[in-house]
Amino acid sequence: MSTDLLARVRAASAAGTPSGAGRPAGAEEAATGNVPTAPGNAETVEALHTWLTRYEGHIARRLPSHVEAGAFLAAVRDRLPALEGCSPASILDAVLACASFGFIPDGREAVLTRDGALATFIPTYRGYVKAMHNSGFVTSVRVEMVYAGDEFTYEPTRPAPDDFVHRPNLDVPKDKRGEPRFAYAFAWLRGGDRSQPIILSSEDADEIRDLYSKAYQRARDAGTDDSFWHTHRLDMWRKSAIRRLYKLVPTSAEMRALEAVEEAAEAGRPQLDHAPDPEAAALVAEAERAARAAEGSQDVPSGTLKVKAKGRGRSKPKKQRGGRRGARGRA
Structure with missing residues (x-):
């Protein structure tokens, strides 16, 4: 995900509550292209699907490698009707946050829900x-x-x-x-x-x-x-x-x-x-x-020391040189 888009999503999500009746928070900024734009409240769910498609690449890059992007995005699309009226940036903010943990928002591991004018990601x-x-x-x-x-x-x-x-x-x-x-x-x-x-x-x-x-x-x-x-x-x-x-x-x-x-x-x-940022999370x-x-390696008892044997008998360990002083030097 580009740093520019990430910064704009964060800034617009921080707008908080609606600025006017029936108008999502951050709508003025969205109109000028400063944040990701989304259909208005009166638009259909199909239009909301079309809008989200623009950011599928960013969402997929946010997912851990073991999570299939198609399954994640399908679950997100199923939740979009419940998020109508939420601020556009908060929808993307919640989706990207959910993707960062690799949770499928299908109600089992996580949900995407509406809290006032904000979309939120909630882990179960x-x-x-x-x-x-x-x-x-x-x-x-x-x-x-x-x-x-x-x-x-x-x-x-x-x-x-x-x-x-x-x-x-x-x-x-x-x-x-x-x-x-x-x-x-x-x-x-x-x-x-x-x-x-x-x-x-x-x-x-x-x-x-x-x-x-x-x-x-x-x-x-x-x-x-x-x-x-x-x-x-x-x-x-x-x-x-x-x-x-x-x-x-x-x-x-x-x-x-x-x-x-x-x-x-x-x-x-x-x-x-x-x-968590995907790259930073991988390093951590x-x-x-x-x-x-x-x-864990400190908890595992060390194995038996193997010694070479001549014939069928056991070889004797070599005498240590230096007595106690030499033993202490290797401790």
């Missing part, structure tokens, strides 16, 4: 799990809901993994398992240790929502029920557990960027400022892999 709890796996510091992540009919115990004074038991009642349909009681998350770390589990009650989830979710606060103040805390409460409950967990385990640059991008969305700021990932490999 599954997106956080994927980023934790990508870090290389964890081998497995569990995030689950506990329902009233489940067997669940947690004894923090007992050693892991005996401190934690969850047995879902699988003999009954999901809608018969009772009300959700807790969300929990934990990770198995590279090396075999298990992290401390994070356990959030319904009251904990509501407190996090009320204190930290600006999207929920805006929806509540506007008298609408369209924030994710309104429409996908259990998923947001799970994601709250994951976001607390990641602070307790070794983290990667991607994980830190993911949280920063989501916080930018909550605050209505451009998200691309916090998304390579450095982190090298650090993990170096750290």
Whole structure:
């Protein structure tokens, strides 16, 4: 992506709220060619598709090599009807930020949604799990809901993994398992240790929502029920557990960027400022892999020293010269 286009997207996305009724933020700048232009609110979704096609090359270059551009762009096009009326630069900002993490915005790993006049990229709890796996510091992540009919115990004074038991009642349909009681998350770390589990009650989830979710606060103040805390409460409950967990385990640059991008969305700021740059992210990932490999090599016991044998007998090690002094010199 060219530096010029990137700067214009960031500047226009920072415009924030609409400048007039029915007019997207940044529309005046778009008319003069200073930011990427998009169809007006009255235009068809087909016109919006045509506009986005102009930037497909930039979007594809932002994607990690393992993500197929066609699948990503198809998911973006499916979301465009829900983004009509958003500022044109914020649509591109959200799409490029999502592409930087390699998440397909199909609702599983991430979504593209509207918050007022701004389009935003929101990672789901599954997106956080994927980023934790990508870090290389964890081998497995569990995030689950506990329902009233489940067997669940947690004894923090007992050693892991005996401190934690969850047995879902699988003999009954999901809608018969009772009300959700807790969300929990934990990770198995590279090396075999298990992290401390994070356990959030319904009251904990509501407190996090009320204190930290600006999207929920805006929806509540506007008298609408369209924030994710309104429409996908259990998923947001799970994601709250994951976001607390990641602070307790070794983290990667991607994980830190993911949280920063989501916080930018909550605050209505451009998200691309916090998304990983593809080239820089590749260098950081390579450095982190090298650090993990170096750290891991210290944990592996050294192999048995092989000595040459004459015939069938074992050869004797040669006498070391210099006695203790020589031994110390090689330590």
